[in-house]
Amino acid sequence: MYEDLLNQVFDRFLTGPRLFRDREVLRPDYVPKELPHREDQILHVGRILVPVLKGSRSSNIFLYGQTGTGKTAVIKFIIDRLTKKSQEIEAPVVACYINCRLTGTDYRVFSKLCEVVDINVPFTGLATNEVFDRFKVALDSKKILLIVVLDEIDFLVREQGDDLLYDLTRGNESLQSSKVSVVGISNDLQFKEHLDPRVLSSLSEEEVVFRPYTAIELGDILQARANLGFVSGTLTKGALNLCSALAATEHGDARRALDLLRVAGELAEREGKSKVIEEHVRSAQNKIEEDRITSTLKTLPLHSKLVLCSCYLIKQAGYDGVITGNVYEVYGELCRKIQLESLTQRRVSGLISELDIMGLLNASLINMGRYGRTKKIKLGIPEKVIREIFVKDEWLSTLLDYKPRCLCSLK
DNA sequence: CGTCCACAGGAATGACGGGCGG
DNA sequence: CCGCCCGTCATTCCTGTGGACG
Incomplete structure (x- = not known):
């Protein structure tokens, strides 16, 4: 009997109208080929990093902006192109992206860096300094220009202090044939106050600020993704505009806007509807909030x-x-x-x-x-x-x- | 106008389970 | 096996504090 019901669910899904063309492009970690309204930042950061292609160290950069303003997408985008270019011209450039909130501690960040230079360290048990030393030795022998991206760096500094940044930014002094550049990303500008002035000055040799997106800009971003993600004609203009409007009131958060769009689409699909309308967006907003609460409550x-x-x-x-x-x-x-x-x-x-x-x-x-x-x-x-x-x-x-x-x- | 409540929240320290190298 | 270090969570001790009360 369950089988029949389940079959109904399957059939309804299969015979129902197709809404999504490609669900993946609506997920928050997807990095699109175009980043609307972030051209300035891309060029700016690109210009700062480009010296590595000619074998010299680039300045350290500090990227600042609220959540969902495109910091991570921009840096991933640039890293991707930069890596391709360096392979093309055989420049010894290696980039490493680390999310500090997921990685958590100084130790784990260093052990990730060790992976990049092909050495294995135990995931616990060693002194943090020991791991760092091993990393430095291995790095120097590799003769590369390493770009370390530390996303959500404020989290690490709050939990662990700025020792890691101090070590990392000063590491160059004792390196002979390799160099390290640090890109720090944070959505909390205040965290700079917790930094050692020496760390601060070397980390923010360059600073790039990401302003929140306006509702109109969010609309453009959503439209671009919707073209890839939805079957054309299934997403109403009203639904799209509502997504951007809602996300704009929440400090111009593009991630939020995309979540709304995706969940709204999923709800419409589940109802077997052929169009995503504003009502679905409103339900999506509730659903996202509810899911957030129940999952935190359970854990x-x-x-x-x-x-x-x-x-x-x-x-x-x-x-x-x-x-x-x-x-x-x-x-x-x-x-x-x-x-x-x-x-x-x-x-x-x-x-x-x-x-x-x-x-x-x-x-x-x-x-x-x-x-x-x-x-x-x-x-x-x-x-x-x-x-x-x-x-x-x-x-x-x-x-x-x-x-x-x-x-x-x-x- | 000083007192003093009922805590806030920082810092130091400790217990614990895990893992290392020697 | 030892001595050491790891991260996590909790405890202990502590200093700080705005304003109604006397």
């Missing part, structure tokens, strides 16, 4: 879930906008109930801040004068959503209807 560590659950119970009991101390009390009660060792208030305070950043809670600092300084905490997502996810959780399902005792003393 939360146990204690974070408990903290969130505490806030949920407080809200259920009719209180809105409690302070850290209240949440900690309820949390403590929950821990006792499931016989779990509770964390310290310091830690829970940190967890609350993390949940705030993820948007699952809204925590704002308030001063109550004589009565102290604390955070006022509210749920950031509907109670319904929390319940839906937590009833499937082995620890939390039993707690969802619990009435915290310590709330009685609250007014």
Whole structure:
């Protein structure tokens, strides 16, 4: 019986109108052949990097701009062309793209660099300096010009400090036959304040700023991708414009716009419709947000879930906008109930801040004068959503209807 | 006008499971 | 096997703080 239903799904998909020509071009990591409205940046960065083709080191560059403004696409685009050109003229140029958020630590960045120069290092166990030294030795023997692209570099600096950048930018001094150029990419300009002045000055020998796209520019970008990605005539102008308008209000984020477009298309396809209309875009916006919430909710560590659950119970009991101390009390009660060792208030305070950043809670600092300084905490997502996810959780399902005792003393 | 609440949030340190080279 | 280092998470200790209260 399931088989029949599933067959229906298959048939409907196969016989239904075809909307996508090529889904891949709508994915965020796709690098198109044309990057509309980024010609200036491409040329600018290209001119800075071009000396490597003639065997001299290029300046270090710092690229800055909000998410979805094309920084990554631009640099990948240039690296790709530059590598091709260097192979053509047999210039010893090697480029290496590293996303610092995915790579995570100094150690892992260095071990990735080691891969580039063909040496193997264990993925853990060695001193970071040791890995760097091995990298330098191998690099020097290779006689190449290495371009290291460090994407989302602010993340690495926040977590690890600027030691890596210091080592890397100063590495040239001890290199005989190879040279290193660093391209740093960040969407947070403030992070420069955390840098050692020496690192800062050598990293930002050149700076390129990426302005957010306007709604009109986003429209052009989407149109170009839609031509490749959708069967012509299936995407209405209205739907496309709505995507660009929505993404433009969110600091001109092209990634967001493309996501909206792709998901809207998928929704239309699932409904068996032959056209993507504005309604699909609106649904897509909701779906993206919902998916984001449910997936973060599911992958939360146990204690974070408990903290969130505490806030949920407080809200259920009719209180809105409690302070850290209240949440900690309820949390403590929950821990006792499931016989779990509770964390310290310091830690829970940190967890609350993390949940705030993820948007699952809204925590704002308030001063109550004589009565102290604390955070006022509210749920950031509907109670319904929390319940839906937590009833499937082995620890939390039993707690969802619990009435915290310590709330009685609250007014 | 000083006090003092109820925490915020930084820094240092520790425990832990993993892996190294020797 | 040892001594060392790794990243991660948590603890402990700490200093900082805006403004209502007395």
